[in-house]
Amino acid sequence: MLAVGLLPLFLMGAAFALPALSLVVKSPRFYRAYATAVSLVGLLIALAVFLETRGGKVVTYRFGGFRAPLGIVYAVDALGAVLGLLAAFVLTMSIVYSTWMVRSRSEHLYYTLMLSLGAGSLGCLYTGDVFNFFVMLEVLSLSAYALVSFYRDNPKAVEASIRYAIVGIVATSLYLLAAFVLYGSYGTLNMADIALKARNPAAWTPYSGWVFGDVALSSAIAIALSAWTFTFKAAVFPNHFWLPDANPEAPTPVSALFVAVIDLIGAYGIIRFLYTLFGEGSAVSALRYDILLVLHVLGALSALVGALLLVVQTDIKKFVAYSTISHMGLAFMAATTGTESGVSAAVLQLISNSLSEALLFYAAGIAIVAVGRSIEGVGFLRRSRVASVAFIAGLLNLFGIVPVFVGFWSKLFILMALLEVGYLASAVVLVASTGISGVGYVKLIRYLARSSPEPREDPRLRSLAAPAVVIALVTSALVALGVAIVAAPEIVKIVMEAGAAAADYASYVRAVVGW
Amino acid sequence: MSDPVPFLFTVVLLSLVANIGISLYGVFTRPSLVKKFISLTIFSDTLNSFAIAIGFRRVIGSYPSAAVLSSLPREPGELSAFASAAVDPLPQALVLTAIVIGLAVFMFLAGLIAMYYRHYGTTRMV
Numbered sequence: 001m002l003a004v005g006l007l008p009l010f011l012m013g014a015a016f017a018l019p020a021l022s023l024v025v026k027s028p029r030f031y032r033a034y035a036t037a038v039s040l041v042g043l044l045i046a047l048a049v050f051l052e053t054r055g056g057k058v059v060t061y062r063f064g065g066f067r068a069p070l071g072i073v074y075a076v077d078a079l080g081a082v083l084g085l086l087a088a089f090v091l092t093m094s095i096v097y098s099t100w101m102v103r104s105r106s107e108h109l110y111y112t113l114m115l116s117l118g119a120g121s122l123g124c125l126y127t128g129d130v131f132n133f134f135v136m137l138e139v140l141s142l143s144a145y146a147l148v149s150f151y152r153d154n155p156k157a158v159e160a161s162i163r164y165a166i167v168g169i170v171a172t173s174l175y176l177l178a179a180f181v182l183y184g185s186y187g188t189l190n191m192a193d194i195a196l197k198a199r200n201p202a203a204w205t206p207y208s209g210w211v212f213g214d215v216a217l218s219s220a221i222a223i224a225l226s227a228w229t230f231t232f233k234a235a236v237f238p239n240h241f242w243l244p245d246a247n248p249e250a251p252t253p254v255s256a257l258f259v260a261v262i263d264l265i266g267a268y269g270i271i272r273f274l275y276t277l278f279g280e281g282s283a284v285s286a287l288r289y290d291i292l293l294v295l296h297v298l299g300a301l302s303a304l305v306g307a308l309l310l311v312v313q314t315d316i317k318k319f320v321a322y323s324t325i326s327h328m329g330l331a332f333m334a335a336t337t338g339t340e341s342g343v344s345a346a347v348l349q350l351i352s353n354s355l356s357e358a359l360l361f362y363a364a365g366i367a368i369v370a371v372g373r374s375i376e377g378v379g380f381l382r383r384s385r386v387a388s389v390a391f392i393a394g395l396l397n398l399f400g401i402v403p404v405f406v407g408f409w410s411k412l413f414i415l416m417a418l419l420e421v422g423y424l425a426s427a428v429v430l431v432a433s434t435g436i437s438g439v440g441y442v443k444l445i446r447y448l449a450r451s452s453p454e455p456r457e458d459p460r461l462r463s464l465a466a467p468a469v470v471i472a473l474v475t476s477a478l479v480a481l482g483v484a485i486v487a488a489p490e491i492v493k494i495v496m497e498a499g500a501a502a503a504d505y506a507s508y509v510r511a512v513v514g515w
Numbered sequence: 516m517s518d519p520v521p522f523l524f525t526v527v528l529l530s531l532v533a534n535i536g537i538s539l540y541g542v543f544t545r546p547s548l549v550k551k552f553i554s555l556t557i558f559s560d561t562l563n564s565f566a567i568a569i570g571f572r573r574v575i576g577s578y579p580s581a582a583v584l585s586s587l588p589r590e591p592g593e594l595s596a597f598a599s600a601a602v603d604p605l606p607q608a609l610v611l612t613a614i615v616i617g618l619a620v621f622m623f624l625a626g627l628i629a630m631y632y633r634h635y636g637t638t639r640m641v
Binding site for chain 2: 131134135138142145146149152155158159161162163165166169170173176177179180183184189
C-alpha cells in the first residue's frame with residue numbers, strides 16, 4: 001500500500017519545502033496554515049493506514065520495488081498502525097496549538113522541525129528495517145534537540161539542548177552498533193528476515209543467505225545495546241534524567257510531543273524487539289525471561305521514582321515530565337510480562353498517557369503564557385472554563401480511579417496482566433505509584449482552586465480559540481475512549497489486535513519476506 | 516604463531532572495544548564541551564570502523580578487494596572470482612549513511628557549543 005511509504009516521505013518533503021517557500025512567502029500566517037494543513041493530511045493518511053491494518057493484516061510497501069531482504073520495506077501491523085495514528089494525532093494537535101502559542105521571527109524553521117519530528121516518529125513506527133529505524137530515530141532526535149534550543153537567546157535552553165544532545169547521540173549510536181551486530185550475524189537488516197532466522201537458524205532467504213556464527217550471543221548483545229537506546233527514548237529509570245531536564249526549556253507544544261510521541265517510540269522499540277524479532281521460541285529464548293525481568297524491574301523503579309519526585313515539583317512542566325516517567329514505567333511493566341495481554345495493556349496505557357500528558361501541557365500552556373512555569377500559575381486557568389475542566393480531566397485520567405476515563409481502564413488492564421503472570425509485587429507497585437502520584441495530582445487541583453499570581457499582559461491571551469479547540473478535542477478523545485471501552489467492545493478489540501500483532505511474527509514474516 | 520590474520524583481527528576488534536570505553540569516559544567525565552565533542556566524534560568513528568571490520572573477509576593467498584567492478588566482466592568466471600574476493604559492500608553503505616547523519620548531528624552540536632560560549636563565556640559545563 002502506497003500510503004505506508006508515502007506518509008513519512010510526505011511529512012519530510014513538506015517539512016523541507018517550507019524553508020524554500022519562506023523565501024517567497026514571508027507571512028507567519030501562511031507558515032501556520034501550511035503546517036496545519038500538512039499535519040492534517042498526515043493524520044488522514046495515518047488513519048487510512050490504520051483502517052487498512054484492521055483484522056490483523058500487515059500492510060507493506062517496498063521502496064523502489066525491491067523485494068524484502070534486498071531493499072527497504074515498510075511494514076505496518078496493528079501495533080505500529082495504532083501508535084502511528086496516536087502520534088499523528090498528537091502531532092496535529094501540537095501544531096494547531098503552536099499556531100497560537102509560538103511567536104518568533106523564524107517560525108518557518110519551527111514548523112519545519114515539528115514536521116520532521118513527525119516524519120521521524122512515523123518512520124520509526126512504520127519501518128520494517130533495522131537500519132532505517134536508526135535513520136528515522138536520528139531524524140526524530142535531531143529535530144528534538146533543535147526544538148529544545150528553539151529559543152536560543154535563552155542560555156538555559158541552549159544548555160538543556162546540549163545536555164540532551166550529547167547523551168542522545170551516545171544512545172542512538174549504541175542502537176547503530178546493535179544494528180551492525182545484527183547485520184554481522186544475520187546477514188540482513190530486514191526485521192522480518194531477522195525474526196524468521198531468530199526462530200529458525202537453519203532458514204535461508206534469497207540474497208541474505210544463512211546466519212553466521214553464534215546467533216544467540218549476537219542477538220543478546222544487540223538486545224542489550226538497543227535496550228539502552230529504547231529506555232533512554234522512553235525515559236525509563238535510570239535513563240529518565242533528560243526528560244525533566246530538556247522538557248521545561250522547550251516550547252510547550254514541543255514538550256507535549258516529547259511526553260506523547262518520543263516516549264512512545266522507546267516503548268514501541270522494546271515491544272518490537274522483544275516480541276516480534278526475538279519473541280517466544282527465538283534464539284534468545286533462554287535469556288529472554290531475564291531480559292524481560294530486568295526491564296520489568298526498571299519499569300517498576302521508574303514508576304515509583306517518577307511518582308515520588310512528582311509530588312515535590314514546583315515547576316508545572318517538570319511535574320508533567322515526572323508524571324510521564326511514572327506512567328511510562330507502568331507501560332514498561334505491562335509490556336515486559338511476556339504475554340499478549342500485557343502488550344495490549346501497555347498499548348492502552350501508552351494511548352492514555354500520551355493523550356493526557358499532552359492535554360496537561362496544552363491546558364497549562366495558557367497559564368505558562370500568562371503567569372509562568374510556577375505551579376501556582378495553574379490558578380489562572382480558572383478564567384477559562386474549557387482549560388480548567390480539561391486540566392482536571394487530564395489529572396483524573398492519570399490518577400486512574402474514575403472509570404469514565406481511559407486511564408482507569410489502562411491501569412485495570414495492567415493490573416490484570418500482572419496478576420495473570422503472578423507478579424504480585426508489581427501489582428503492589430502499580431497501586432503504590434498510583435497512590436503516591438495521586439497526592440501530587442490532588443495538590444495540583446488545589447492550586448487550581450486558589451488564585452494565581454498577577455498575570456502579565458500578553459496579546460496571545462486575548463483570543464484563546466485555537467488552544468480551546470485543541471484542549472476540547474483531546475479531552476473528548478480521552479472520555480470517548482474511556483466510555484467506548486464499556487459501550488463498544490470495538491476499542492478493546494483494536495488494543496487486543498495490537499497486542500496480538502506484536503507477538504504474531506509469522507504473519508509479519510509472511511507479509512514481508514513472503515514465506 | 517602459524518596464522519597471524521585471526522590474531523591481528525582479534526587485536527583490532529579488542530582495541531575498537533577499548534576505544535569505545537575510552538571515548539565514553541571522555542564524554543561523561545570531561546567538563547569541557549569541546550573535549551566532550553571530540554570524544555563523541557571518536558566514539559562514532561569507532562563504531563563506523565567496527566562496521567567496516569564486520570564487512571571484512573579473508574581471502575586465502577591474496578588480499579580482499581574493494582566491492583567495485585573496475586571493468587565490465589567479459590568471461591563467465593570473472594564475475595564469480597570477483598565475488599569471492601570482494602568484501603561485503605553493505606557495511607560500507609551503512610557507514611556512509613551513518614557518517615552523513617553524524618555530520619549533520621555534529622555540525623548542529625558544534626553550533627550549539629558556540630552559542631553556549633556566547634552566552635556563558637566558557638565551554639566548561641558544570
